[in-house]
Amino acid sequence: MPRRKKRSWGGCSIEEHRGRFYVRYRENGKRKYLPESYTNKLEAERRADALAADLRNARHESARDEPVECELTLGELGDEWIKTRKDFETDASRWNKHLKPYFGHLKPQDVDEDLLRDFIREKSAATGEDGLSGPTVGRCIHLLSSLYRRLFKNRKRTGVTVNPVALLDKEDRDLFRSEHDPKKTPFIKTWADVRRILDSFEDGPTKVMFAVGVYTGLRPGELRGLHWENVHLDQDRPFIYVCQQVYRSKLKNETKGRRTREVPIQADLRPMLQAWRLQTGGQGPVFRPVSKRGGRPGAPPQFIQEHTMWRHLEVALTACKHPPVTWYEATKHTFASHYLMNGGRIERLATTLGHTDTEVTRRYGHLRVDLFPDEEFNAVCMNRPNTWPNGTASGTNGRTLAEHQSNSSATNEQKTVEIP
Incomplete structure (x- = not known):
């Protein structure tokens, strides 16, 4: 037996009696009717919608707690x-x-959007150790927003x-917006360069x-x-089941997005x-450190350090005279860019890279004009016949849409005649 649909709070219904329409509703668990009636059902439905909204608002007002004055400061x-x-x-x-030095002495309720604007402008205009770049200011604001989201969940205590960060408008957010264009991030443009760099690595x-x-x-x-x-x-x-990562020299049984995934292994x-x-x-572990240096006292190193990976990549790039790129750009960015340029779907690429949103994946796809294949670059061709609905304009071949349609119908008739 199917489960009965739960009635939404503040729901109203219309009942007809002797040609009149009445609005029925519930209040405190009791069924009630409005005293007035309507001859038009549409008017009754409009009155029912307004009454339902009033009942929901009344419920929220009654459930709202009295303002709580927090005794702790934001720093605590x-x-x-x-x-x-x-x-x-x-x-x-x-x-x-x-x-903490800027907001820590205040109560949580004392921080508003004006104070946040002052913080953004002071940190952006300052120089030296007190000055921050736009992206760093943005990370601080996002961290403060995360704190207020937690405080809002515990609003009975706090x-x-x-959340004052939610009150910032677009002009305020533009002050700490990053000016970096992800489409200009360098990567290895050709697969021949990838093989040359790979051959320039020392065996290991x-x-x-x-x-x-x-x-x-992989990251x-x-x-x-x-x-x-x-x-x-x-x-x-063949595939790789990605479920672990090394973070701050410790092996964690989770990835960056806390989601496991299967990545196919290419034939090469x-x-x-x-x-x-x-x-081996x-x-x-698939990759063990060659050097015995490092690690902790009394324990050998367990993982290859990232600076070791970067140093070996730098030597390989110098050997094959390739412009400098980071490990991240030479691997993850290069893989994603060539995947999209070869016709791969961005949704599948997002799953392969471990992204939860394709908007993040688009940053890795360097869809630049100079890297487009010829067939995609010429996809918008002005020499093709015009296909506007009115059929009056024509392409450079001089035929209108109507002529194309008549030619197409004649071809179909000819094919129909040839069928025995």
Whole structure:
């Protein structure tokens, strides 16, 4: 038996009795009727909608708590909240250096949009250690917004009823908007350059790491935390199960977006990984540090450090005389750009890269005019016949839409006649 649909709060209905329409509603669990009646059903429905809105507003007003005056300052609340952040060290640094000295002595209700504007302008105009770039100011504002979202959830204790960051308008947000254009991010433009850079690497784990990164789009932390148990080379369609990453020299059983994914292994990458599996034994981490230096006292290093990856990439770029690019640009950006330029779907690319939104993925697709194939660059061709509905304008071949349609119908008739 299907479950009965739950009646929405403040719902009203229309009843007809002897040619008159009455509005029925519920209040405090009791069924009631409005005293007036209507001869037109449309008027009764309009009155019912207005009554339903009044009932919902009355419910919200009655459920609204009395204003609470918080005795704690924003600094005390922020110190308690910052410990729960995932990226504790980075967020704690921004909180202690910039936000807490400016807002920490105030009560949560005393921070408004005017005070936020003063903070943005002072930090943007300051120089030296007190000055911040636009993106850094934006990260501080976003961190403060996260704090107020938490305080709003606990408004019975904090008394916060509004997030002041949400009151900033577009002009205020433009003050800390980044001027960097992601479409201008450098990457390796041709696959021949990718192979030249790969051949310029010294034989070792960093060479295989670069190959896996540029053929799969894995993040540096995901490459460092990759284990053989998650590399399925013997399948008909080999793939890598991405579920771990190295973050701050610790292996975490989650990715950046906290979502696992399966990334296909390209045909050119498969023999290299098979040879590397035979060389390393195929157990434990895929990439182990070669040097015994590093690590902690009494324990050898467990993961290859990112600065080691960057140093080996820099040597390879210098050897093949390629312009400098970072590891992220040479692997993830290059993989995404060539994927889209070769006709791949952006939705599938977002899943492969581990993005939750395709808008983030578009930053990795360098859809520049000089990199378009000829057939896509000439997709908008003025020499094609005009297909406007009125059929009056013509293309350079001189035929109108009506002539094309008549020619098409004649061809169809000819085909129809030829069928025995």
